[in-house]
Each structure stands twice: as C-alpha cells, then as structure tokens.
Amino acid sequence: MVNTSFAAMNAGRTLKVVGIILILSFLIDFIILLLPFQPTDRTWQINLATALVDRGIVPMVGLGMLFSGYWAHSFANDNSGNAGIDLRMPALILSSILGLMFLLIFPLHLNNVRQASTQRVEQINKQAEQAQTQLSRQASQLEAQLNSEQGKAVLDNRRKQLKAQITELLKDEKKYNEALANPALNSNLKELLGKAKANPKDIDKLVTQQIDPQALAKQQLSQINERKEEAAKRERDGAWRSGVRIGISSLLLAIGYIVIGWTGLRNMGTLRGNSRKATTA
Structure with a gap:
C-alpha cells in the first residue's frame, strides 16, 4: 500500500x-x-x-x-x-x-x-499591366525603326542569317540534336527548329514569323498573361489552403x-x- x-x-x-x-x-x-x-x-x-x-x-x-x-x-x-x-x-x-x-x-x-x-x-x-504597357511601347518604337530603309535592310539581313543557320543545322543531324539539347538555346528557336524539321518547305514562312516584331510582341504579351494567371491562381490557392x-x-x-x-x-x-x-x- x-x-x-x-x-x-x-x-x-x-x-x-x-x-x-x-x-x-x-x-x-x-x-x-x-x-x-x-x-x-x-x-x-x-x-x-x-x-x-x-x-x-x-x-x-x-x-x-x-x-x-x-x-x-x-x-x-x-x-x-x-x-x-x-x-x-x-x-x-x-x-x-x-x-x-x-x-x-x-x-x-x-x-x-x-x-x-x-x-x-x-x-x-x-x-x-505595367509589363504589357512597356512591351507595347518598345514594340511600337522598334516597328517605327524598322519601317525605315535601314531598318528594313537590317531585318532582311537577320532573316537571311537565321534561315542559313537553320538550314545548316537541318543538314547535320548531330548538330541539330546538339542544338536541341543545348540549355542556353532559346525555347522559341528550339520550337522553330522542330517545325522546320517537320516541314522544310515552310522555312521562309517560319523565319519571317520568328523575326516579325509584331508576332514576337503578341507572343510575349501572351506569355505575360499566362504568367499573370498562373501567379494569381497560385496566390488564391495558397490563401484558400492557409485559410x-x-x-x-x-x-x-x-x-x-x-x-x-x-x-x-x-x-x-x-x-x-x-x-x-x-x-x-
């Protein structure tokens, strides 16, 4: 006891x-x-x-x-x-x-x-919105510069150089694969290479679209909108989970x-x- x-x-x-x-x-x-x-x-x-x-x-x-x-x-x-x-x-x-x-x-x-x-x-x-406004302003300035004779010549020269680079890569399978595996290469250029590989006859059209300032501006605006929607969704989801x-x-x-x-x-x-x-x- x-x-x-x-x-x-x-x-x-x-x-x-x-x-x-x-x-x-x-x-x-x-x-x-x-x-x-x-x-x-x-x-x-x-x-x-x-x-x-x-x-x-x-x-x-x-x-x-x-x-x-x-x-x-x-x-x-x-x-x-x-x-x-x-x-x-x-x-x-x-x-x-x-x-x-x-x-x-x-x-x-x-x-x-x-x-x-x-x-x-x-x-x-x-x-x-600020990024879109700044991008639109830059695109307008670039378009104004390219409308001059000198600007058109520079743009045409860039098209020719890009076409030559793509044509050379498509001829050499090893260089083509190395370019796709290169992490430093722009994703847009990799996409362009893939489309050119699938449709070699459309190289001129693809190069023109790649160099076109208006097309690039639209693409960048679309990317800004996508990033904005993704960030807003992550924020709402995080707030909902925390709450x-x-x-x-x-x-x-x-x-x-x-x-x-x-x-x-x-x-x-x-x-x-x-x-x-x-x-x-």
Whole structure:
C-alpha cells in the first residue's frame, strides 16, 4: 500500500511538472511572437495567428497532464494531493481564455487572408499591366525603326542569317540534336527548329514569323498573361489552403479549450458547493 501511494504521488508530481512546463513554454512563445507589436499590420496578424494555431495543441497537452497529475495524486495517502498550490482553477480559467482567443482567430484569420490575397492579386495584375504597357511601347518604337530603309535592310539581313543557320543545322543531324539539347538555346528557336524539321518547305514562312516584331510582341504579351494567371491562381490557392487549415484548426482548438475550461469550472463549482453543504450538515 505504501509503495502504491508513493508511486501515485511520484507520478502525479511528474505529470504536474511536465504539464506546467508545456503551458509556460506556450505562454513564453506567445509573448515572443507578439514582438515587435504591430496590431495594424495584416501580415503580422496572419503570421501571429498561424504561429499560435500551430502551437495551440501544446498547452492543451499540458492541461491534460496537469489534471492527470492531480488525479494520480488523489490515490496517494496523507492528503498529499492537497499539498502545495492548487493550480486547477487558474488552469481552467486559462483554458477558457485560450478558447475565446482561438474562437476569435477563426473569423479574423479568414478575413485577413482573404484581404491579403485580394491585395496581392491586384499587385500581380498591376505588374502585368505595367509589363504589357512597356512591351507595347518598345514594340511600337522598334516597328517605327524598322519601317525605315535601314531598318528594313537590317531585318532582311537577320532573316537571311537565321534561315542559313537553320538550314545548316537541318543538314547535320548531330548538330541539330546538339542544338536541341543545348540549355542556353532559346525555347522559341528550339520550337522553330522542330517545325522546320517537320516541314522544310515552310522555312521562309517560319523565319519571317520568328523575326516579325509584331508576332514576337503578341507572343510575349501572351506569355505575360499566362504568367499573370498562373501567379494569381497560385496566390488564391495558397490563401484558400492557409485559410482552411488555420481556420478549422483554430475552431477545433477553441471548442476543445472551451469545453475543458467551462466544464471544469462548472464541475469545480459543483464540487465546492457539495463540500460546503456537507460541512454545514
């Protein structure tokens, strides 16, 4: 019986110490995460909510071990479970506060993520519009230069050089394969080589399309639009995943802490009421 009492007391003390350490470590992390304090910064709010939710299970485990320690202590003799400061009431109050905090994080984080995602998508669209405007301006300037006699001569010379290079590569299968395998070669030129290989009679047409400034401008504009859509989609998907993961986790943590805190406070009030009645009797 003595050994059982000692083991229960030792186990209870160990569980309490570990539980207190887990709870205190979360509170210390919480204080550190608040620094530097920037409550009006949406990015700071998002990062804080994410960090708190990711660490949110730690104090819940600590509460479980703390109350398990008191339960184990109840099996010890000599009223050893009543020794020291009773931390159950403060722990239940802390649990209720954490429950309310995570309950507030749920809608706030979803709203912050939505607004931040909308803002970043707008920035992506604005940057794409600026790139398109700059490209259109450059294309207009280049077209104006090429309309001169000197510009037409330069353009015609570039067509002839490109045609000669492609013709030479098509004649030598080894050089052709090396060109396709060369990572430094432009992807557009590789595509041009492939089309020329498949249809040698269309070399003049393909070279003209490759050198045509308007065709190049349209192709680059199309690439800018594609990159813009891909970036916007990645941003929306990332915001959706973050909102769902953190939002649902925060809601679950809120439910857990509120159930632990409020149920525990109610039960402790009931137990104390019964104790007072028994004493009066």
